[in-house]
Amino acid sequence: MTEKVKVGIFGLGLRGFSLLKHVCDIENVKVTALCDLYEERIERATNYMKEKNIELPKFCTDDYHKLIACEDVDVVMIFAAWEAHIPAAIEAMRAGKSVAVEVAGAYSIDQCWELVKTYEETKTPIMMLENCCYGRRELMLLNMIKQGFFGNIAHCDGSYCHDLREEIIGGNVNKHYRLRNYMNRNCENYPTHELGPIAQWLNINHGNRMVSLTSTASKSVGLHDYVKKHHADDEELMNTSFNQGDIITTVIKCAHGETIKLTLGTTLPRFYSRGLTVCGTDAFFDENTKTIVRDGEFTPEEEENWLKENIGNEEKYLEEYEHPIWKKYQEEGVREGHGGMDWLVLNAFFDALKENTPMPIDVYDMATWMAITPLSERSIQMGSSPVEIPDFTNGKWCVK
Amino acid sequence: MTEKVKVGIFGLGLRGFSLLKHVCDIENVKVTALCDLYEERIERATNYMKEKNIELPKFCTDDYHKLIACEDVDVVMIFAAWEAHIPAAIEAMRAGKSVAVEVAGAYSIDQCWELVKTYEETKTPIMMLENCCYGRRELMLLNMIKQGFFGNIAHCDGSYCHDLREEIIGGNVNKHYRLRNYMNRNCENYPTHELGPIAQWLNINHGNRMVSLTSTASKSVGLHDYVKKHHADDEELMNTSFNQGDIITTVIKCAHGETIKLTLGTTLPRFYSRGLTVCGTDAFFDENTKTIVRDGEFTPEEEENWLKENIGNEEKYLEEYEHPIWKKYQEEGVREGHGGMDWLVLNAFFDALKENTPMPIDVYDMATWMAITPLSERSIQMGSSPVEIPDFTNGKWCVK
Numbered sequence: 064m065t066e067k068v069k070v071g072i073f074g075l076g077l078r079g080f081s082l083l084k085h086v087c088d089i090e091n092v093k094v095t096a097l098c099d100l101y102e103e104r105i106e107r108a109t110n111y112m113k114e115k116n117i118e119l120p121k122f123c124t125d126d127y128h129k130l131i132a133c134e135d136v137d138v139v140m141i142f143a144a145w146e147a148h149i150p151a152a153i154e155a156m157r158a159g160k161s162v163a164v165e166v167a168g169a170y171s172i173d174q175c176w177e178l179v180k181t182y183e184e185t186k187t188p189i190m191m192l193e194n195c196c197y198g199r200r201e202l203m204l205l206n207m208i209k210q211g212f213f214g215n216i217a218h219c220d221g222s223y224c225h226d227l228r229e230e231i232i233g234g235n236v237n238k239h240y241r242l243r244n245y246m247n248r249n250c251e252n253y254p255t256h257e258l259g260p261i262a263q264w265l266n267i268n269h270g271n272r273m274v275s276l277t278s279t280a281s282k283s284v285g286l287h288d289y290v291k292k293h294h295a296d297d298e299e300l301m302n303t304s305f306n307q308g309d310i311i312t313t314v315i316k317c318a319h320g321e322t323i324k325l326t327l328g329t330t331l332p333r334f335y336s337r338g339l340t341v342c343g344t345d346a347f348f349d350e351n352t353k354t355i356v357r358d359g360e361f362t363p364e365e366e367e368n369w370l371k372e373n374i375g376n377e378e379k380y381l382e383e384y385e386h387p388i389w390k391k392y393q394e395e396g397v398r399e400g401h402g403g404m405d406w407l408v409l410n411a412f413f414d415a416l417k418e419n420t421p422m423p424i425d426v427y428d429m430a431t432w433m434a435i436t437p438l439s440e441r442s443i444q445m446g447s448s449p450v451e452i453p454d455f456t457n458g459k460w461c462v463k
Numbered sequence: 464m465t466e467k468v469k470v471g472i473f474g475l476g477l478r479g480f481s482l483l484k485h486v487c488d489i490e491n492v493k494v495t496a497l498c499d500l501y502e503e504r505i506e507r508a509t510n511y512m513k514e515k516n517i518e519l520p521k522f523c524t525d526d527y528h529k530l531i532a533c534e535d536v537d538v539v540m541i542f543a544a545w546e547a548h549i550p551a552a553i554e555a556m557r558a559g560k561s562v563a564v565e566v567a568g569a570y571s572i573d574q575c576w577e578l579v580k581t582y583e584e585t586k587t588p589i590m591m592l593e594n595c596c597y598g599r600r601e602l603m604l605l606n607m608i609k610q611g612f613f614g615n616i617a618h619c620d621g622s623y624c625h626d627l628r629e630e631i632i633g634g635n636v637n638k639h640y641r642l643r644n645y646m647n648r649n650c651e652n653y654p655t656h657e658l659g660p661i662a663q664w665l666n667i668n669h670g671n672r673m674v675s676l677t678s679t680a681s682k683s684v685g686l687h688d689y690v691k692k693h694h695a696d697d698e699e700l701m702n703t704s705f706n707q708g709d710i711i712t713t714v715i716k717c718a719h720g721e722t723i724k725l726t727l728g729t730t731l732p733r734f735y736s737r738g739l740t741v742c743g744t745d746a747f748f749d750e751n752t753k754t755i756v757r758d759g760e761f762t763p764e765e766e767e768n769w770l771k772e773n774i775g776n777e778e779k780y781l782e783e784y785e786h787p788i789w790k791k792y793q794e795e796g797v798r799e800g801h802g803g804m805d806w807l808v809l810n811a812f813f814d815a816l817k818e819n820t821p822m823p824i825d826v827y828d829m830a831t832w833m834a835i836t837p838l839s840e841r842s843i844q845m846g847s848s849p850v851e852i853p854d855f856t857n858g859k860w861c862v863k
Contacts, residue, residue: 215688217681217731218710226763277677277847281617281742282720288615288744292758310618310742312724314712314847320682324712326724331617332758333747334770342681342710344688347733351751358692358732363626370734374774447677447714449847 068416071096071120071136071160073127073151074143075104076239078165082142082192083108085409087117092413096122098130099143131155138416141165144240145252149174149433156187163412164191164429166255168436172453175430175437179455182426190412190422191429193259195337197407200377201260202386204341204348208264212384214345214358219264221257222326222338228289231330232300245307249280250440251327252307255432257337258325259424264341265321268427272460273323273452276315278439280308285330305330313439315452318460325435353377430455468816471496471520471536471560473527473551474543475504476639478565482542482592483508485809487517492813496522498530499543531555538816541565544640545652549574549833556587563812564591564829566655568836572853575830575837579855582826590812590822591829593659595737597807600777601660602786604741604748608664612784614745614758619664621657622726622738628689631730632700645707649680650840651727652707655832657737658725659824664741665721668827672860673723673852676715678839680708685730705730713839715852725835753777830855 070092072083079099086092094112097105097120105123112119122133127147131139131154139155141148145167153174155162169175182189195201207213231241244252265271286305294300311327326338341348347356353375361369385393392403415422434453442450454460470492472483479499486492494512497505497520505523512519522533527547531539531554539555541548545567553574555562569575582589595601607613631641644652665671686705694700711727726738741748747756753775761769785793792803815822834853842850854860 215684217684217708218712218728275846277679277714277849279677279714279716279722281722284615284617284744308617308722310722312618312714312722314677314679314714316679316847322679322681322708322710322712324724324726328618328742331742331744331747332760333742333749333756334754335766342728342731342733344684344731347731349733349751351749354734356733360732366735446675447716447849449677 067091067093069095069137071130072140073098073130075099075108079142094120095135096120096130096133098124098127100125131158149178153181156181156185162189166193168252169433171437175434179430189426191424192408193255194404194408195256196259197404199389203384206386207384213341213343216343218322218342219261220324220340221261223253223256224328224336227329245305249306250436251311251313254435258432268460272318273315274318275449277447277449278313278442279447280443281310283308285309427456467491467493469495469537471530472540473498475499475508479542494520495535496520496530496533498524498527500525531558549578553581556581556585562589566593568652569833571837575834579830589826591824592808593655594804594808595656596659597804599789603784606786607784613741613743616743618722618742619661620724620740621661623653623656624728624736627729645705649706650836651711651713654835658832668860672718673715674718675849677847677849678713678842679847680843681710683708685709827856
């Protein structure tokens with residue numbers, strides 16, 4: 064029997080608690096340490112483990128430095144506030160601990176470089192847990208793209224459009240880190256859910272790279288409006304001003320001429336959408352209508368009826384193009400958590416760790432994707448001026 | 464009986480011929496002169512008029528200067544190639560003829576200024592025939608917005624996404640002006656179908672204005688791919704290179720902080736869409752799913768089912784919010800032509816002319832909307848740098 068991997072978890076808010084449950088289910092993994100600033104969150108976690116008859120972690124702390132230093136921890140999983148992700152990841156790598164990090168944007172380009180350099184010095188395994196890279200749709204599209212289904216791809220769209228107003232504003236009571244970010248910053252603060260899959264489709268860091276972007280912020284009216292509607296008795300909130308624009312549009316240009324457009328919309332009413340499109344010479348995909356159009360499939364006269372009759376036709380492509388990861392997952396019995404993505408991304412990390420293979424989302428992907436946040440901040444501050452996207456691989460991107 | 468308005472038509476390609484038929488149907492309007500470079504197009508037009516027992520124009524020419532100078536012409540309607548629109552409009556105004564102009568983008572900022580200045584000198588009535596400003600959906604949304612339905616609007620999207628590959632490539636035989644534009648330029652070449660309605664929603668030139676934009680072009684692969692697929696035996700086309708990027712993304716910032724995102728996609732396979740969205744504090748509209756979301760209409764838990772059950776719910780708002788123009792139009796019996804828009808925009812022009820009221824799409828709107836094309840060209844040439852959008856009203860925009 065293999066010895067179990069000993070995992071320390073940093074951050075047990077809603078997201079961290081949800082991921083902890085999955086981690087407890089993974090074979091040959093044992094949660095040995097917990098860290099959160101708030102004692103009640105640690106209690107919630109240990110109560111859950113008790114109920115499930117899972118061996119309790121011996122080490123609990125409110126100090127993440129101690130979690131990282133703990134001898135009983137091989138792997139540090141960072142599910143904490145956005146600001147802590149990169150500093151904690153760097154510290155863990157320096158301590159020789161493997162690292163898995165929840166998604167976030169970075170705060171400076173410098174910290175992205177430090178992340179990469181620390182990895183290059185230590186060679187400690189590190190992976191960003193971008194669950195959307197394991198979405199069923201995203202993986203089917205990846206599979207189709209690699210088989211040439213879309214032909215030559217010129218453009219992709221993606222968005223994080225999700226009405227988070229109560230989550231952000233509730234920050235006062237729920238200690239949510241989003242609130243302070245929306246008060247003080249103005250940027251594409253959450254790019255990776257859509258950019259991660261798109262970067263994989265367009266071979267970013269593997270034969271292609273993102274070279275520049277512009278970013279533009281709309282005015283900020285959604286959060287104050289929400290406070291007026293639902294928290295008018297909260298004087299502090301009523302007097303809070305929010306820097307974050309309601310809609311952030313970021314346009315990225317790639318080395319091979321593709322463009323990527325990202326939209327962040329989290330502070331106005333709407334339905335959830337990651338708004339993915341793939342625009343190629345042989346086919347078109349659109350997430351909102353859930354359709355795939357193949358070149359030549361209809362004549363201009365048939366066009367209007369085609370859309371009416373084919374809304375949702377993406378499903379019919381699953382039979383031929385379901386990604387092997389999802390085929391296996393379906394065969395083994397589907398697990399919950401954001402439509403399976405959470406389970407798959409966690410397993411991908413522990414599998415790579417166990418088999419000592421390269422991390423499927425490596426430190427270069429992590430630095431490149433997270434860098435979009437401070438770069439968009441810079442562009443917005445400079446009136447949407449184009450800004451260069453650093454090559455964190457220092458040229459390795461073109462050595463496919 | 465009022466004397467009929469005498470109309471000279473410049474440009475009788477597919478679009479011009481289609482509009483001529485409507486013009487012949489308008490009360491108190493008489494087509495007295497025709498102009499096209501190609502004799503067969505004039506024949507097609509006169510044959511149609513003969514069949515319909517319409518009095519034939521006495522004056523036919525291949526020289527638009529002569530059409531404008533013709534004494535038997537009060538109104539010049541310009542349906543010709545894009546390049547001719549502004550020069551012909553200026554010449555017509557100088558000749559004291561009223562002018563109606565089909566949509567297009569401009570070629571320089573200077574010609575936009577000259578258009579405005581010529582109007583200010585001559586006070587000759589001029590209107591841009593942006594039919595999409597008369598679309599049923601667009602007018603319903605305008606009506607809703609003016610009634611405050613959407614609350615404070617932070618952002619709008621629009622697009623001209625239309626697979627025009629055969630129309631562009633067929634340019635060799637059909638003399639289509641699009642071909643030379645796609646060979647030589649790289650810009651948002653057709654912004655007004657979506658920008659026109661959005662500008663009206665956001666009070667552009669009437670209390671608000673567009674202040675700057677960035678524009679980014681993807682690589683150009685769609686047209687060459689199409690030539691390879693369908694015209695591989697045409698050596699000239701096979702050797703043609705196309706400057707025009709397949710997807711052009713333009714982000715505009717307005718004086719009151721709203722952002723507008725425009726997408727041009729005409730050279731890759733896809734379904735038609737003007738991709739309109741309205742993102743406000745009280746409601747959200749999305750053209751692709753044809754849905755309107757009202758703030759508070761569903762809880763996060765109900766969200767996924769809400770979209771499934773409400774796709775297409777825009778229709779249910781027609782009862783309350785149908786625009787008066789469309790109510791009247793429905794009562795009087797619907798006419799054909801791009802879903803009624805063509806008929807409505809032509810009538811709006813002749814009504815304003817007859818009643819001597821301000822043109823509903825005036826010279827400032829025309830210059831401002833058309834200017835997006837050369838400004839996007841400039842931004843693209845300068846690596847997506849932000850460029851200033853001129854105030855063609857010279858401050859009149861803030862004197863509501």
